[in-house]
Amino acid sequence: LAKTTQPISMDSYEGQEVNITCSHNNIATNDYITWYQQFPSQGPRFIIQGYKTKVTNEVASLFIPADRKSSTLSLPRVSLSDTAVYYCLVGDSFSGSARQLTFGSGTQLTVLP
């Protein structure tokens, strides 16, 4: 499984755009990049997933360069309620095998007023 590296923590202010970058130099051809969000006292929650280029949904955007050795989660106009831990995961989860998720340390995002 590809190892991921992301910043331990980030601070931002309300209304700003936040970009969290994740490195995954050993990503395999079949691997997808997935981001989960976790609030205190809750389980992780899926945010977004992609394979290459750019993916956007109602919550976030995911930018993946051509070499796929890194990815950037972009949260537009954050609010206080976006304060959470964000996990970058890499693996072959886009399949019927339904395999385990491998979590790293995550990035603690703190949004300040």
Add this chain to the structure above:
Amino acid sequence: EAGVTQFPSHSVIEKGQTVTLRCDPISGHDNLYWYRRVMGKEIKFLLHFVKESKQDESGMPNNRFLAERTGGTYSTLKVQPAELEDSGVYFCASSTPGTSGYNEQFFGPGTRLTVL
């Protein structure tokens, strides 16, 4: 639709005692997973059920841990006897292949286990 539920939310037991954690997955989800985070470390996979069968139990730390999923619905995770290092938060997740093929896992709120 109800999400993944776990019971109890918090359990405090003494070393050597037995504790059983329960997980009710989202209805219709064949895949059920157990994870745990101990002492501020990373969330680690324990095992994976497909219906009532254990698909992958490579993450189970030792034979003091026993997971069951009779009938392919809810699952239990029993720790017997509990040790101090078992303290942590135990998460359950469930999934079913979506229309796009991505296996999104839905997590419960976790059970916080404290072994004294």
